[in-house]
Amino acid sequence: xxxxxxxxxxxxETAIGQFAISGVLxxxxxxxxxxxxxxxxxxxxxxxxxxxxxxxxxxxxxxAALAWLLNLVRDAKQQKFSFQLKxxxxxxxxxxxxxxxxxxxxxx
Numbered sequence: 001x002x003x004x005x006x007x008x009x010x011x012x013e014t015a016i017g018q019f020a021i022s023g024v025l026x027x028x029x030x031x032x033x034x035x036x037x038x039x040x041x042x043x044x045x046x047x048x049x050x051x052x053x054x055x056x057x058x059x060x061x062x063x064a065a066l067a068w069l070l071n072l073v074r075d076a077k078q079q080k081f082s083f084q085l086k087x088x089x090x091x092x093x094x095x096x097x098x099x100x101x102x103x104x105x106x107x108x
Contacts (some may be wrong), residue, residue: 009033011040017050022057025065034068041072042079052108056087066095073104084108 009029012020019041023029044051058065069085069092076082086108096102 011037013040013044014054017044018052018054019044020054020057022059024059025061025068027062027064030064030068034071037068038072038075041076041083042081051081051083053083053085054087055085055089055092058089058092061089061092061095063095065092066099066101069096069105070101073106082106 007024007026007029009021009023009025009032011033012022014020021037025033041051041053055061072083084106088105088107093102093107096105
């Protein structure tokens with residue numbers, strides 16, 4: 001008997017301006033997660049000067065997650081809000097280094 005675990009990604013506000021991303025960040029989950037996350041973070045930036053996003057509870061991240069982060073950086077600049085990332089999974093940092101885009105990520 002095998003058990004299938006549903007792949008989902010979730011953003012949770014843990015305090016004003018503090019967010020936790022959890023679950024799986026891949027091409028299957030990001031189609032739904034991406035627009036929700038941008039909306040939530042943009043709204044939070046109105047209420048808090050600095051937004052901090054923790055990725056400590058991310059179970060799996062692939063190149064789609066890296067694309068999401070890079071686009072989040074772009075969207076944040078366009079929408080005139082900023083954020084910092086903390087507890088970024090090493091696999092995601094490695095993907096960013098291999099792609100030579102690690103300097104674009106606002107790591108805390």
